[in-house]
Amino acid sequence: MARTQEDRKADTRRRLLDAAAELFARAGFHAVSADAVADAADRTSGSVYAHFGGKEGLLLALLDDWEAGISEQMRAVLAPDHGRLQPDRVHTLWDAFAASTATGRTPDGLLLEHELWLHAARSPELGPAVATRYAAGREAMGRHFATWDARPTDPAPADLAPGELGTLVLALLLGLEMQRRLDPDAVPDRIAVEGLRRLLDSPVKATFDPAFDPQSDR
Amino acid sequence: MARTQEDRKADTRRRLLDAAAELFARAGFHAVSADAVADAADRTSGSVYAHFGGKEGLLLALLDDWEAGISEQMRAVLAPDHGRLQPDRVHTLWDAFAASTATGRTPDGLLLEHELWLHAARSPELGPAVATRYAAGREAMGRHFATWDARPTDPAPADLAPGELGTLVLALLLGLEMQRRLDPDAVPDRIAVEGLRRLLDSPVKATFDPAFDPQSDR
DNA sequence: GTCTATACAAAGATAGAC
């Protein structure tokens, strides 16, 4: 078949990317040689240069490969049919996010994310690309939150656009995971959920029994 | 004087640490050679090994040198006499934090912070040390928030210990700065302040005119 | 496109003089 060599090429590319993702996440970009990546992918360093032009290109491609990125990940996390009828959507959000960065998973997402971020923060080339990904994640989250409910208490106390609410939620999730990574006990689920609630809940609903709300049912 | 050589020793140590802080922040730990640090400090690489045993030791010492760390920094930021009579303490908090990580500053605090975090997240030795620093920061912030006001609406809707509230605020600050670093326009001050308010403000006060609160003054 | 072999550069670290 003619597909054989094409398949092999695509296969090599994928193997290299997978290996790079795992190694970069585990040991850090600088600590991993192009040779090490090739070895882990059962190839040789030459193939790295043939496909990506070098180690930096591998990082670039890794980003490209994740085009959907946070956006898709969040979409999946927030999907309406996320396994169960959400008894508490905020709790579900945190569970999913926490699970996706768990230490047990092979390619450690959170560390790779930070690895990418650190490079992007310094690189005029990578910066905008990663920024776009974050923006997409914010927007996706924000749009989803907007569908959660249009409560009678809307508009929100200080009106935030969907993307702006996404910015806050993404920030909290990232910051919580940073702390949890260094000390899991520092961020019990209870605290994380409470924080998300404070960002997401319309303040009124959280604390006031509707029966006591002087503006309701009047 | 007998102090001469001791002074020189201490001076060298300080110069090396300062140079390392700046270079590590600017280019990243791995991208900076021990030689480069020594050069920037007007010394030679030998002195790096004499003082710190190697490049890694330099990073360790850098952390130690920051023993006060976030805690002290936050203490300064939150000090009651922070220049002006706070018209809005939340806004002041954000301003100070944003300024402390501004791109203009020579040793870029935020990037060095992430550099340290990334190493700590992977190192059984560095991890606990950095975790302790974060904990100190959380507690310092939390204790300070507790003094802001004991409103009649206390206890809080879901009672959080001071350190737990600090966890949430620190998380939001870190996450917002991460996003702002990649795209300053993505995190306008307005949004950041609103986020902090949602975490810090007792929900009731934020939205309800006390005149409408059925439980007040009764 | 992939491999083997190798050139070339850079950085970590040490030895010994002062």
Place this chain on the structure above:
DNA sequence: GTCTATCTTTGTATAGAC
């Protein structure tokens, strides 16, 4: 303690065969 000089290792990248 600090410097100069150097050793050793490691990693990037390329050339050429298949």
